[in-house]
Amino acid sequence: MDTRAALRTRVDLASPLRTRHLVAAAGPIDVVVPLEARERTGAARAFLDTAVADGRAVYGRTTGFGALVGFRGRSDGRDQADNTLAHLGAGQGPTLPAALVRATVLVRARSLAQGASGVAPHVLDALAAMLGTTFAPVVPRWGSVGASGDLVPLAAVAAALRGDGEADVEGRRMPAADALDAAGLTPLRLDGRDALALVNGTSLTTAALALALDGVRAAHGALVRLACLLTDLLGCDAQFTDVDLLDRYAHPGAAVVGVRMRELLGGLVPSGTRALQEPYSIRCTPQLLGAAHDALRYVEDVVTADLAGVSDNPLLFPEDDKIVHGGNFFGQPAAFAADLLALVAAQLGNLAERQLDLLVDPVRNGGLPPMLAAGPGLQHGLQGVQLASTALVAELRRDATPASMQSLSTNLRTQDVVPFGTQAALRSLDGVEVLHLLVGSLALGLRQASHVGARSPSAPASAALLSALSAAVRPVDPDRPLQQDVRTATHVVLTTDPEDQP
Structure with missing residues (x-):
């Protein structure tokens, strides 16, 4: 029996996260996507698909991003995902510590697992699988203003999970595609909503x-x-x-x-x-x-x-037939708290x-x-x-x-x-x-x-x-x-x- 695996921290995405979980995420941890989280996520995804088919406007799925929300987005979902991550690939400066990046991924997984973002359930599986290895996306420090989420750094995370950019495995830096292979991971498939949900939250701010x-x-x-x-x-x-x-x-x-x-x-x-x-x-x-x-x-x-909480936009409430556009990606509480700290x-x-x-x-x-x-x-x-x-x-x-x-x-x-x-x-x-x-x-x-x-x-x-x-x-x-x-x-x-x- 591998005693290291036996001692690994176990995190259930249906349960509250604690700081000790984020500390443990510096190394491999066992992340569980329970049935209830999968069902919530799947129900929200089905509701989103139905709403779009009915002609309802959904930010980032049927529209452009940010200031370009008044224009139509790309009709092909994978093409929309490419566009989401491409235009946010603008980070600069020194890279963030791998332990912080991995803690960020855990925070994002917990937010998405609450079933209000409309991601496909396989996205949760991919994040959980990544955290079970030493894979860590290489993320530049500069580029986020902490509103609309940590867009630029989280885009680097999502890109690496798709095999673009760079990543660390066992402390060695390499092209992300090679790192995925070395860690035994499969490149993540995303459509436009998946990509936007991965980046449209303050998970880096919260983790830090x-x-x-x-x-x-x-x-x-x-x-x-x-x-x-x-x-x-x-x-x-x-x-x-x-x-x-x-x-x-x-x-x-x-x-x-x-x-x-x-x-x-x-x-x-x-x-x-x-x-x-x-x-x-x-x-x-x-x-x-x-x-x-x-x-x-x-x-x-x-x-x-x-x-x-759930930091994203829009949020989906299938039980109430609601798609709500708002500002849950706005990291003001964390900003005040971090300054106090x-x-x-x-x-x-x-x-x-x-x-x-x-x-x-x-x-x-x-x-x-x-x-x-x-x-x-x-x-x-x-x-x-x-x-x-x-x-x-x-x-x-x-x-x-x-x-x-x-x-x-x-x-x-x-x-x-x-x-x-x-x-x-x-x-x-x-x-x-x-x-x-x-x-x-x-x-x-x-x-x-x-x-x-x-x-x-x-x-x-x-x-x-x-x-x-x-x-x-x-x-x-x-x-x-x-x-x-x-x-x-x-x-x-x-x-x-x-x-x-x-």
Whole structure:
């Protein structure tokens, strides 16, 4: 028995999608197209064919696209599909990560499986088959405005499934036709409605936002643990986590974070040598991390709705004899949520950098050597890491400028307002790696502090985290390049006891 296949994630297209499914889609997963999804999809397809035969106008099936909706489309379905994908083959720039593209395909499959788009059932089978392999269409990053769906990038996905363009298989890039053959897949047959339904949704935006949320949430949980370790190593009084204090603050996130910090700081014995009030980067962590917690809950609500919804146009309702043209492809909720997520990431990164700055400063770190150098002057300890952390914070701040306020009219003003949710979500996803490196930089600083004179942690949870860091990263003594150490510390703190995430 192939144990790898036995451990593969199983996704039922009739059931709600979760972010963990999108994360798992980076590799082969088992996607099930259940009978109910097939029946819904088939009924919508039959209704669409009947409506067209009766002379009813259906966007993209009987008409041109976008601003050319007033003109008739091509009468042959396959010819209409060719035209759909050809005119959208305009993407530019660097290519998107294969894991993100595959998550996008899963999101699109779930939307289409709800039976409101009118695709042929074999389209669902093709998407499910693709996700069972390592096949990943090569998709250029630039070209979507997040309205009428992620048209240009999704067109690249659909084209690759037909054997056009390029794709990756087992991490190797090749012509899409060769990639399909290598993966054991058959080129996808599409008519005009199938092609339009594949591209006319915000599935890339949703996938990027969901994966970014997953990454920021992991960093948030790590920063809760690191803030407690910092508090313990410096011998601070943890009264800033007091339950009555935070209850009067009245924000639910602060209360949740406060509960977790009190758990992690159980057994803490203050040194009695610290000032009455700690700097805000310690004293205000429940309030800051609590606000982030509340913001992440909002983003999660948007992701949940996006994963449950149908983003397409038009939508078909056979039971009510309705074909409804509207704007369910408009990614405004995700745009707002992604911009908020970028702000959260920037402030979390800033907190990590400020805590590292405090830790390397002998005026505020309880007398530890400057830059946590084992021999100041002869060695420079975390000086380079602290400089790099400042640059990383600047990266997060630059990318926190809201994309959702940048609306530009396009497509002969049929798209006269656009959300730019794709840009917002992709930038939030970019920021995850930067934020994780800031988390790792702080973790490395805490590990080094224990080497150059910080007291031993008195709280068992702090001692366990420090032990894990010490086992993975040796002391900076003498100086050495620390790029890999930052990444190692990042991995340790993001993977140690993930249930700690509030």
